[in-house]
Amino acid sequence: MNYVKRLLAAGAMSFAALPAFAAQNVTWWDFLSGGDGVRMKALIQRFNEEHPDIQINGTTLEWGVPFYTKVRTSVTVGQGPDVMTYHLSRMPLGLEENVLDTISDEDMAAAGLSKSDFFPASIAAASDENGALHAVPFDIHSIVLYVNKSYLKGSRFLDDKGNVTGIESLADFEEAMALAKANGSDTPLSYATGDDGGTYRVFYTLMKQQGGELIADGQVLPGDNLGKAAKAIEIMTHWHEEGWQPEQAEYPASVALFTSGKSAFHMNGVWEVPTMIDLAAQNKLGFEWTAIQIPTLLGTTATWADSHAFAIPAGSKMSPEKRKAVMTVIGWMEKNSLAWAGAGHIPAYKPVATSESFKEMEPNATYSSLAETAAYDPRSVIAGVASPVYDASINIISPAMHGYMDPQQAAEQLQAELQAKLH
Structure with a gap:
């Protein structure tokens, strides 16, 4: 009898040990x-x-x-x-x-x-x-414009509250870069000029701000889009010729130019915001910074984005x-x-993006308006992360803006190479 009781008790304990x-x-x-x-x-x-x-x-x-x-x-x-x-x-x-x-x-x-x-x-x-x-x-991540405010102090580009203002055209932005250069910025604008992603995102933003389409109806740079691509490359080339952007900078170097205080502006993804916040918290930046939506330089508000x-x-x-x-x-x-x-x-989930908690998160809340004008890559099998479009950016656009090819020739080569991959 005691044996039976012990057996039943052991069985009960084994069942109790199992998850419900x-x-x-x-x-x-x-x-x-x-x-x-x-x-x-x-x-x-x-x-x-x-x-x-x-x-x-x-x-x-x-x-x-x-x-x-x-x-x-x-x-x-x-x-x-x-x-x-x-x-x-x-x-x-x-x-x-x-x-x-x-x-x-x-x-x-x-x-x-x-x-x-x-x-x-x-x-x-x-x-x-x-x-x-x-x-x-899950999210919208885009490039933004990081700003070292110290190079803009006393200028029309900072209001009385220290907010960046007055950059409403390409001419305004280039005036701000020239000012930063005069105020001691070695490289007023840093981005990854020797990297496929950095080059492509700036190029695509400049194209979309002209109302351009990289790929439409199965065609690469159809119609006047070829000219818009050439203009985007021409602008990037001009920034290089003026000494406003770095020579063949790979991604880590482009970030370091800004965090070391050598660049007044930095075009990069929102994913570097934690880097800036952490360095500022450790008193390792040495300047006041912010991040804003890429200004409307060419008439249309648009910024490269992905999710x-x-x-x-x-x-x-x-x-x-x-x-x-x-x-x-x-x-x-x-x-x-x-x-x-x-x-x-x-x-990307609007109830969180419009919440009071997010509105208090800076600088995210400052540039959150870009969610409404985010410019995603063309709907094409040759576009997107790690695609032929990225390859063409490092193989064609980057050399062109460094003076190794005429912007129009570069746009035509871009068109020809990408079109061949669609067939």
């Missing part, structure tokens, strides 16, 4: 390193702590071509993740490669979201030509319960994206 339910394990892939990676890992940890019934198993892969190659291969063999980060600029290529599942209105409802919760430009970039959604935008988004690989054979868990993850991330904004990004 089996958690849904969500396999997650991202390409986020540096400050972005730290913030995302913290978000994943918070989610897991708050959701014992759903656990994210995260893996970080190498950014760029290696990540997207891995995604394509994994989908082909049916071993992809349940959810992954994705650049919206890669959307056209992802659709052509059939690696992205459709995210339905029912999926969005399961996440507590709807398309109307997001900025229109980001939803358009996340959708196919028929309007079907294939990713959920990190969440996507589900095509061919996923997950259960309805697993899919609901995945959408729960995406919905939670969107609603908690204020923490992600700390990396300099603008939340």
Whole structure:
């Protein structure tokens, strides 16, 4: 009898030791390193702590071509993740490669979201030509203009509150750079002139501010867009000839020129905002800085932009319960994206982007207006992150602005090389 009691007691204890339910394990892939990676890992940890019934198993892969190659291969063999980060600029290529599942209105409802919760430009970039959604935008990240205010003191470019003002045209901006040069700035404008991303983002911004299209209806620089591309390269070449921008500066060097106080202006992504904040907090900047939306230099307000988004690989054979868990993850991330904004990004989820908490986040709130005029890459398989367009920027545009090719010739070569890749 005592043996039976002990056996029953042992059985009860073993059942008590089991969890009351089996958690849904969500396999997650991202390409986020540096400050972005730290913030995302913290978000994943918070989610897991708050959701014992759903656990994210995260893996970080190498950014760029290696990540997207891995995604394509994994989908082909049916071993992809349940959810992954994705650049919206890669959307056209992802659709052509059939690696992205459709995210339905029912999926969005399961996440507590709807398309109307997001900025229109980001939803358009996340959708196919028929309007079907294939990713959920997480942020809008763009280039902005970082400013060292010390070079502008006493000029018309700072108001009585110390805000940057008066840069409303190309002539204004060039006047400000000339002033900074006269006030001792070695290189008034730093950006990555020897880097594909830095060169492309400035070039594309200058093109879009002319109302230009890099690719339209399957054609590269059709009609008067060829002239607009040449003008963008001509402007960048002029900045080089005046000694306002650095010679073949790679990305780290371009940032260092600004943080060391040698540059009055710096064109770079919002992702460097944490760098500036951290250095200022450590009293390592030595000057007062801010970041503003790229001014309207050429008549049209537009700035190169991209978005990190969440996507589900095509061919996923997950259960309805697993899919609901995945959408729960995406919905939670969107609603908690204020923490992600700390990396300099603008939340794509409007309830967070318009919240009082975000409005108090500087300098993000100052440049957040760019979300309404964000200029995403052309909807083309040859555009987007780590694409032929980026390759052409370092192989054609960068040499041209350094004086190795006429701007018109460079635009024509850009047109010819990219057009060949569309056929």
